[in-house]
Amino acid sequence: VIISELVDRSGTPAATIKFYVREGLLPAGERVGGNRTEYTEAHEHRLRLIRAMLEVGKLSIGSIGQVLAALDRPDAPIADTFEVAQRALARRAASDVSEPSARALDRIDALIDRAGWAAGCHDNVGRGIAAQAVDAFANAGYELPDSYLDGYADAAVRVATADLTAVGGLADPSDMAELMVVGTVLGDTLSLGLRRIAQAHVTSERLLS
Amino acid sequence: VIISELVDRSGTPAATIKFYVREGLLPAGERVGGNRTEYTEAHEHRLRLIRAMLEVGKLSIGSIGQVLAALDRPDAPIADTFEVAQRALARRAASDVSEPSARALDRIDALIDRAGWAAGCHDNVGRGIAAQAVDAFANAGYELPDSYLDGYADAAVRVATADLTAVGGLADPSDMAELMVVGTVLGDTLSLGLRRIAQAHVTSERLLS
Numbered sequence: 001v002i003i004s005e006l007v008d009r010s011g012t013p014a015a016t017i018k019f020y021v022r023e024g025l026l027p028a029g030e031r032v033g034g035n036r037t038e039y040t041e042a043h044e045h046r047l048r049l050i051r052a053m054l055e056v057g058k059l060s061i062g063s064i065g066q067v068l069a070a071l072d073r074p075d076a077p078i079a080d081t082f083e084v085a086q087r088a089l090a091r092r093a094a095s096d097v098s099e100p101s102a103r104a105l106d107r108i109d110a111l112i113d114r115a116g117w118a119a120g121c122h123d124n125v126g127r128g129i130a131a132q133a134v135d136a137f138a139n140a141g142y143e144l145p146d147s148y149l150d151g152y153a154d155a156a157v158r159v160a161t162a163d164l165t166a167v168g169g170l171a172d173p174s175d176m177a178e179l180m181v182v183g184t185v186l187g188d189t190l191s192l193g194l195r196r197i198a199q200a201h202v203t204s205e206r207l208l209s
Numbered sequence: 210v211i212i213s214e215l216v217d218r219s220g221t222p223a224a225t226i227k228f229y230v231r232e233g234l235l236p237a238g239e240r241v242g243g244n245r246t247e248y249t250e251a252h253e254h255r256l257r258l259i260r261a262m263l264e265v266g267k268l269s270i271g272s273i274g275q276v277l278a279a280l281d282r283p284d285a286p287i288a289d290t291f292e293v294a295q296r297a298l299a300r301r302a303a304s305d306v307s308e309p310s311a312r313a314l315d316r317i318d319a320l321i322d323r324a325g326w327a328a329g330c331h332d333n334v335g336r337g338i339a340a341q342a343v344d345a346f347a348n349a350g351y352e353l354p355d356s357y358l359d360g361y362a363d364a365a366v367r368v369a370t371a372d373l374t375a376v377g378g379l380a381d382p383s384d385m386a387e388l389m390v391v392g393t394v395l396g397d398t399l400s401l402g403l404r405r406i407a408q409a410h411v412t413s414e415r416l417l418s
Contacts, residue, residue: 045350048348048349048350049349051348052345052346052348052349055307055345079409079412079413079416082408082409082412083409086405086408086409098264108402108406112406115410117406117407117409117410118409118410118413118414120409120413121406121409121410124405124406124409125405126401126402126403126404126405126406126407126408126409127402127406128402129398129401129402129405130398130399130402130403130406131402132398132402133395133396133398133399133402134399136261136264136395136398137261137391137392137395137399139257139260139261140257140258140261140387140391140395141254141257141387142375142388142391142392144375145375147371147374148371148374148375149399151367151368151370151371151374152367152368152371152396152399152400152403153403153407154367155364155365155367155368155371155400155403156364156400156403156404156406156407157407157410157411158360158361158363158364158367159360159361159364159404159407160404160407160408160410160411161360161411162356162357162360162361162364163408163411164408164411164412164415165356165357165360166351166353166354166357168415178349178350179351182346182349182351183346183351184405184408186342186345186346186349187342187361187404188397188400188401188404189338189339189341189342189345190339190342190343190346190358190361191361191364191365191397191400191401191404192335192338192397192400193317193335193336193337193338193339193340193341193342194335194339194361194362194364194365195335195365195368195369195396195397195400196295196333196334196335196338196393197317197321197326197330197333197335197336197339197365198326198335198362198365198366198368198369199291199295199335199369199372199373199393200288200291200292200295200326200327200329200330200333200335201324201326201327201330201366201369202366202369202370202372202373203288203291203373204288204327204329204330205327206373206377207288
């Protein structure tokens, strides 16, 4: 299709499409003589992905570029794609925040051991993010008890199991990689929304009991 | 204490402290003759709270103002404080995003009913946030199965139970309100970090099995 059709189908303005091509987020269309450039369904699909990461994931253009680069690596093992995507996404969560304290990192390491999680988890980017949250609670005057952390860890395994089950249900490796990335971004928003609703539910249950 | 001591104790520059006072985030200090203004531990405590919401919660100054106003309402019932805080915090998650589709809202309503959550949950601000995530998955080409949503809902109840147990363990109502607000912001970051680690754990388990 030509660019005006891509604009109609994707809902993305032509100037924005050209910006994404310049920034390397979107492959250039194919020149087919004269001023005509052809775009394919792959372009339309990628535009939807970019939009989801921008609007719901609140990622910067730079982070989206890193995530898409991870997606485009051919034949990367699933665990690698997850890790690259997680690191790119982590920049959003961690920007402007000071390094976590050694004490908070120790608490997350102890949690990983209590939960019986794989040894490689100690290198995961989420360790620093979780430790920053523990520090921020402490700075605000709350020392989180282990039971609180363990409740969150238990919930995290359930969410990750749902994530991996969804990814494992796909046949095509590039679809799997894409769902991993999209799911990592959008799953955070889904969790956040459902946590709010569940807080209302648990509050009303406790008021009644 | 005078302002230079408040700066030392809180790590917040004097110009920032004065900005917070002008914006209504922080009560003014007490004039005690001449140019001397006295600040108390309550100021120091509030500065720590503001910092946690800014740095880890990534809230705007406007949203922090709304959250603090909810905190400062005397004798508000717990469920009300939660709701006001949730709505102020929701502006962060929902900004720039289009309204959720009726179809996605129906799916979240069906999930609330399947989970057996309280009827009031249908009015919770998290419903729209979760529905936006469902729409974004669909726009990116993935129709989430009910089993995925139910796995997330199950995890959300566990997290909310940990939240309410922590709040219920406090004796002072103003501490409870504060933990609700701080916990709503910081708990999202804690969840996000632990979800990343749990994804690494579940991935390595599945690769071994």
